[in-house]
Amino acid sequence: MHSNRRSGPSPALTAAASHSDVLIVGAGSAGSVVAERLSADPSRTVTVIEAGPDPSEPGLLAQTANGLQLPIGAGSPLVQRYETQLTDRPVRLAPIVRGAAVGGSGAINGGYFCRGLPRDFDRTAIDGWAWSDVVDHFRAIETDLDFTGPAHGDKGPIRVRRTREMTGVTEAFVSAAQRAGFGWIADLNDCGPRPVSGVGAVPLNIVDGVRIGSGAGYLIPALQRPNLTLLARTQAMELRFDGACAVGVDALGPQGPISLSADRIVLCSGAIQSAHLLMLSGVGDEAMLRAAGVPVVAPLPVGRYCSDHPEWVLPTNWTVATGRPVLEVVLSTDDIEIRPYTGGFVAMTGDGTPGHPDWPHIGVALMQPRARGRITLLSPDPGVPPRIEHHYDSEPDDVAALRRGSELARELAGAATHVGSPQWATSQHLCASAPMGVDGDPRAVVDHRCRVRGIENLWVIDGSILPNITSRGPHATIVMLGHRAAQFVG
Numbered sequence: 361m362h363s364n365r366r367s368g369p370s371p372a373l374t375a376a377a378s379h380s381d382v383l384i385v386g387a388g389s390a391g392s393v394v395a396e397r398l399s400a401d402p403s404r405t406v407t408v409i410e411a412g413p414d415p416s417e418p419g420l421l422a423q424t425a426n427g428l429q430l431p432i433g434a435g436s437p438l439v440q441r442y443e444t445q446l447t448d449r450p451v452r453l454a455p456i457v458r459g460a461a462v463g464g465s466g467a468i469n470g471g472y473f474c475r476g477l478p479r480d481f482d483r484t485a486i487d488g489w490a491w492s493d494v495v496d497h498f499r500a501i502e503t504d505l506d507f508t509g510p511a512h513g514d515k516g517p518i519r520v521r522r523t524r525e526m527t528g529v530t531e532a533f534v535s536a537a538q539r540a541g542f543g544w545i546a547d548l549n550d551c552g553p554r555p556v557s558g559v560g561a562v563p564l565n566i567v568d569g570v571r572i573g574s575g576a577g578y579l580i581p582a583l584q585r586p587n588l589t590l591l592a593r594t595q596a597m598e599l600r601f602d603g604a605c606a607v608g609v610d611a612l613g614p615q616g617p618i619s620l621s622a623d624r625i626v627l628c629s630g631a632i633q634s635a636h637l638l639m640l641s642g643v644g645d646e647a648m649l650r651a652a653g654v655p656v657v658a659p660l661p662v663g664r665y666c667s668d669h670p671e672w673v674l675p676t677n678w679t680v681a682t683g684r685p686v687l688e689v690v691l692s693t694d695d696i697e698i699r700p701y702t703g704g705f706v707a708m709t710g711d712g713t714p715g716h717p718d719w720p721h722i723g724v725a726l727m728q729p730r731a732r733g734r735i736t737l738l739s740p741d742p743g744v745p746p747r748i749e750h751h752y753d754s755e756p757d758d759v760a761a762l763r764r765g766s767e768l769a770r771e772l773a774g775a776a777t778h779v780g781s782p783q784w785a786t787s788q789h790l791c792a793s794a795p796m797g798v799d800g801d802p803r804a805v806v807d808h809r810c811r812v813r814g815i816e817n818l819w820v821i822d823g824s825i826l827p828n829i830t831s832r833g834p835h836a837t838i839v840m841l842g843h844r845a846a847q848f849v850g
């Protein structure tokens with residue numbers, strides 16, 4: 361049987377694979393959808409390079425399909441690890457991960473699949489990205505098993521379901537929230553134009569314990585197409601330009617360096633890696649590029665205005681619920697999301713030392729933070745990671761909101777629960793490292809059609825281009841973004 365899947369190109373990489381109509385860098389949450397959409401036209405050759413392993417490697421699909429765990433523990437072959445500086449005063453460092461697999465971070469994440477809110481789109485006033493422009497794409501990617509009607513899709517590959525039979529701790533949390541005056545939100549993916557406060561079941565892209573992200577839902581079924589080639593374990597190192605036109609990518613595959621060319625190049629490597637790749641290739645802040653020893657191709661504010669959800673985690677003495685999604689409900693207020701996790705890190709990742717206690721946490725996340733983080737290129741060597749700083753404590757109003765949220769969380773946990781002191785953490789939702797913006801926006805790296813400003817033939821389609829972090833977790837929005845933006849690569 362012909363297979364167009366490779367775990368890396370052979371030295372005799374065929375001419376067809378070394379030059380494509382479209383070259384996609386990263387088969388992640390957005391990239392998997394972009395690849396499927398663009399290769400639906402059989403006359404278009406599409407090559408996808410992915411740093412992570414081929415999904416056909418033994419055991420990997422079972423790990424990404426198991427929606428009751430996040431396969432991110434020590435030794436996981438499915439993640440790339442980084443360090444970030446969460447706060448500056450004092451300096452608090454934290455490890456973060458990104459998925460490195462077909463499906464990207466969406467193949468290893470918590471399965472919370474909540475749409476951004478209408479205000480997230482409407483307030484940016486970017487042509488073609490109002491709520492009314494994107495809602496059909498949210499519908500297209502999903503099959504909602506709980507709700508029908510105009511807000512929901514019934515034909516998309518990503519199946520969405522909410523937990524009905526909650527664990528005891530979740531039930532107690534919901535009762536406490538309702539006693540405190542918070543209403544039940546029946547459908548967090550259809551709550552109307554204004555943000556509402558209340559508690560509701562999390563829409564999950566986990567059905568009967570099986571996680572279906574865009575790798576499993578979009579890219580893997582499309583791999584049988586003869587015009588679509590996946591080069592796994594292949595890491596893009598640098599973009600090649602002819603003047604201001606992107607013409608190719610230098611990459612490192614399992615058998616060594618390779619050079620690929622394409623008429624159109626689409627970066628879908630996620631907020632850290634798309635930014636890193638742009639900067640390594642000379643697209644970024646001029647002074648930063650010069651300091652790192654990289655010649656400037658296009659001066660653009662890559663990595664300057666990153667955005668993420670800061671989270672304070674409060675350890676509790678709740679009993680760990682095993683074999684459950686990590687989060688069954690959330691409580692939403694205007695700016696805070698309170699998350700009563702069903703397990704601690706060991707239960708979530710399966711990565712524990714026997715006998716080590718595993719405390720379920722309550723997470724308190726700020727959903728529209730003012731603080732902006734930064735990604736900085738340190739070296740022209742692609743093997744040297746960029747510096748990542750969240751600057752979470754740079755905005756006193758953010759810190760005050762997190763404190764208020766923690767007090768509310770403590771109140772809801774009740775006097776019978778022991779709740780420890782909050783610790784700074786991140787929701788690992790980093791976005792906006794190459795934001796989209798209207799003409800004249802000094803923060804914008806890409807235009808409304810996802811094209812890198814001042815460069816021909818180069819698009820970025822992933823979480824990097826969100827102008828701000830969404831008011832909900834970003835995964836559903838980024839999958840939608842892949843579906844919406846694929847048509848712009850035409």
Ligand SMILES: Cc1cc2nc3c(=O)[nH]c(=O)nc-3n(C[C@H](O)[C@H](O)[C@H](O)COP(=O)(O)OP(=O)(O)OC[C@H]3O[C@@H](n4cnc5c(N)ncnc54)[C@H](O)[C@@H]3O)c2cc1C
Nearest residue numbers: 386388389390411460464465469470596630633823833835
């Ligand atoms: C542990 C964790 C849990 C999370 N939980 C949730 C959740 O429950 N709900 C939610 O809404 N959000 C969650 N998120 C965030 C969400 O999953 C991500 O924001 C989203 O998946 C990012 O999508 P993306 O397309 O931008 O990038 P990714 O999905 O990360 O895809 C990028 C892809 O590009 C590949 N790549 C990177 N660099 C290169 C290169 N140089 N060459 C070739 N390939 C490359 C990577 O291997 C990866 O496959 C979580 C994130 C993490 C890390």
